[in-house]
């Protein structure tokens with residue numbers, strides 16, 4: 222958006238007007254992490270108005286979804302919220318499997334839960350670490366990255382790629398995990414609270430950090446609901462809503478965990494909610510890995526939705542035919558001509574997919590409900606009346622991921 | 629309040645002007661465009677749907693047995709009971725128009741702008757309906773089914789900077 | 795400024811070498827991180843991989859202070875003018891690393907909004923493949939760039955000027971119309987995924 226246009230959008234009238242400044246923030250600014258732009262109108266250092274301008278990373282994800290089949294699209298979905306890739310996959314396949322009416326195996330459900338929670342830790346680590354980095358605390362960021370690398374290693378062991386694992390498939394997973402992987406997760410769960418403690422000791426009672434986040438960007442409960450906020454941001458404002466409890470998907474019914482909420486709704490509360498959620502996730506992973514059910518990870522190949530294993534393809538004619546049926550783009554899955562909305566509790570909030578199927582193996586329309594997009598729309602309401610330096614604190618606490626914001 | 633009670637209430641108020649459908653756990657009501665604002669307002673005020681979780685659109689140009697071109701859905705949630713309801717409505721060329729629900733849920737602001745950006749559906753009463761994701765100069769509506777995935781060459785339309793020039 | 799008995803060119807090559815040695819060991823990157831690759835770039839800077847070992851840890855977010863632009867992530871239509879502007883703002887000598895499949899070629903995003911490789915619009919020195927490249931690969935590319943600087947660099951930046959000998963004709967803006975029929979996804983080449991000119995399958 223050109224600056225003149227931003228100026229023109231309902232600027233305050235009267236003699237005040239002469240004193241106002243326009244400041245362009247982004248799209249290439251270290252605190253925006255990726256690419257977003259805010260046009261601020263300033264009275265001295267106080268922000269009178271903020272007009273976000275997004276779309277600097279718009280890459281046509283949803284259009285691609287209309288051209289790639291249900292399994293292929295997983296690679297694209299990964300790249301939406303690249304801080305928690307597997308959570309995106311889980312949301313996408315939640316919608317696809319609801320559409321096709323597939324009931325997963327218990328082992329697959331547990332593994333997906335473990336991955337979902339690992340991603341939650343991963344996302345919150347980056348969010349809290351980067352928020353601290355923007356406010357001048359470099360060490361917390363390094364501690365957070367150290368743990369992030371361990372989660373990368375876990376993903377790499379399971380799927381072969383550390384960053385965009387593309388680990389899920391319709392009706393199951395790419396491959397089963399092995400014992401080494403289980404040991405890695407156990408070790409991570411054992412070590413994580415200590416590292417978590419390090420970050421907490423650095424930040425929770427840090428005078429500078431508290432001064433810069435407390436009472437900044439307060440979001441009230443009514444506003445949070447009215448502005449469609451979900452996830453940690455809504456919970457920090459006192460909205461008790463967590464899809465893991467409210468609409469238990471996968472195997473969340475089996476686990477014992479708490480929903481972390483706060484009442485204040487400021488940046489510090491959002492930070493605290495995120496930190497506490499990490500420990501709860503750790504608890505879930507611990508329960509899941511100790512009770513991991515045996516058995517297959519994919520639904521039965523005879524149901525014609527999952528790929529048969531390699532041996533079956535090479536050694537038996539049925540396996541070969543199943544494989545062929547799923548790969549050829551004019552056969553593939555037989556979906557009902559229907560539409561479905563499914564959502565999960567991703568680290569950032571409710572991540573939903575609205576899939577419209579026309580009976581073929583390629584979705585007719587894939588719509589994401591992106592939490593970052595909705596949370597960034599809240600930003601102009603939060604920042605008004607604060608100082609320029611608070612922009613960074615508020616942005617850091619909202620955890621805006623540009624690829625998910627713009628898709 | 630369960631779905632059936634809500635539907636009963638809606639029937640009492642609006643008669644037979646809408647249809648309902650169901651798929652897995654999704655409950656939908658399909659409302660004609662001119663009633664959609666009244667229905668949504670009723671749902672918000674009387675049935676406690678205080679959160680608009682999602683608003684999106686689709687182009688049904690090549691969809692089997694579709695009669696209308698643009699569909700827009702509103703996924704509503706009651707945050708106290710957790711009940712979900714999907715409200716759907718359709719609109720058509722040449723001037724696809726729907727009422728804006730910004731007055732009911734402020735969260736609708738950007739989602740409506742995105743639908744406008746991608747499909748060209750105009751939301752009447754929206755305070756600031758501009759393109760949101762694409763540049764202002766862009767003329768097409770890229771998620772329409774008659775727009776090719778690779779675009780019409782817009783992505784190549786930039787000046788080239790060579791080494792000596794920079 | 796030739797010394798007695800030493801021809802001028804010798805002096806210049808020695809100075810070139812010195813300048814190259816200085817430049818290559820203190821590259822100051824400008825992280826132009828737009829997408830997922832940017833996180834991997836952060837990981838390269840963080841403790842485990844530690845780009846400081848190669849003298850390139852001084853990430854500066856002001857283009858005026860940098861001489862190496864690392865473009866990490868896809869560049870969308872709306873972002874390209876910003877990229878070009880930042881590239882023009884960087885002082886010479888400057889180099890560019892295109893990190894990841896998206897920056898180099900558009901990667902998986904062959905869509906209406908993504909620029910199909912930044913080298914169509916700005917000069918690039920080193921390409922790093924991968925989606926995202928591992929931090930080790932990025933480190934390798936920094937080493938490659940150092941080698942390139944050592945081999946080809948000159949004190950006055952002649953290597954940047956040379957192309958002026960063959961001036962480019964002024965290029966028109968490229969407007970690429972999609973071919974009448976195009977294949978958009980691998981698989982069935984007869985019916986399912988072919989698009990007609992007006993975008994109908």
Ligand code: SF4
Pocket residue numbers: 300829830831832866867868893894895896897901924925926927
């Ligand atoms: S190359 Fe891959 S990781 Fe890098 S920006 Fe593109 S999609 Fe993301």
